[in-house]
């Protein structure tokens with residue numbers, strides 16, 4: 001079984017500037033690292049100061065020629081998004097790649113879901129990608145660039161207790177298609193990735209709370225035709241492809257990265 005394949009050589013990002021939201025940990029951090037390895041200058045935007053600083057410091061120490069920068073931002077705050085865009089302009093002067101990855105899943109049973117919680121999930125997962133793309137679009141050069149939105153298989157498949165999250169992720173796929181159309185004349189390609197089960201801290205927490213973590217891990221892996229859950233680099237490799245010239249004729253699509261989980265007739 002292959003995983004964590006190395007950086008595809010056709011996917012160079014040399015000389016490019018990239019922003020990755022939610023890059024302090026998990027999938028976003030793996031994307032930041034992959035982009036750095038492909039030669040990009042990367043700025044992480046995240047609300048977690050400690051993890052954000054640590055990620056930027058560790059990645060920069062691993063490759064000082066391609067320093068990774070961190071700016072703290074709470075993407076739920078509308079006003080903060082314009083401030084962050086100003087910081088990116090001062091830092092790079094231009095932008096080639098934006099990855100809208102930051103997201104939260106705060107749902108409970110839909111009867112217990114409050115309007116405030118609904119608004120928070122939609123604000124971070126859907127409104128922020130819209131506003132950040134709007135603010136950063138002027139920084140893309142005439143040659144264009146790439147926007148990548150990290151959605152989820154929840155956009156297309158129902159899981160109990162996940163209503164607001166699913167709506168936000170389905171909205172993100174719709175946003176992807178519409179922005180792809182509106183930004184095509186600027187040569188900015190806009191695509192989404194729909195990951196399935198990816199081992200991040202949320203999954204680890206879920207396992208820790210299980211009475212039989214070993215059985216849970218084995219059962220979840222067995223749901224996947226490819227026989228395992230995903231790891232953050234699986235998503236990062238897809239993001240690298242969509243950011244690079246290897247996907248130059250691809251826009252408005254959604255790339256499912258789920259080990260085949262959702263192709264089963266009963267999934």
Ligand SMILES: NC(=O)c1ccc[n+]([C@@H]2O[C@H](COP(=O)([O-])OP(=O)(O)OC[C@H]3O[C@@H](n4cnc5c(N)ncnc54)[C@H](O)[C@@H]3O)[C@@H](O)[C@H]2O)c1
Nearest residue numbers: 022024026027046047048074075076102103152195198200
């Ligand atoms: N892990 C999975 O199985 C999975 C599956 C499908 C989709 N996704 C999506 O992938 C993305 C990353 O997920 P992950 O598992 O790496 O999550 P994670 O919780 O490990 O990382 C998310 C990051 O987003 C940041 N963030 C959250 N709210 C923010 C805010 N208001 N402002 C700024 N930053 C904020 C967090 O601080 C964190 O660093 C999310 O959009 C998630 O919905 C994850």
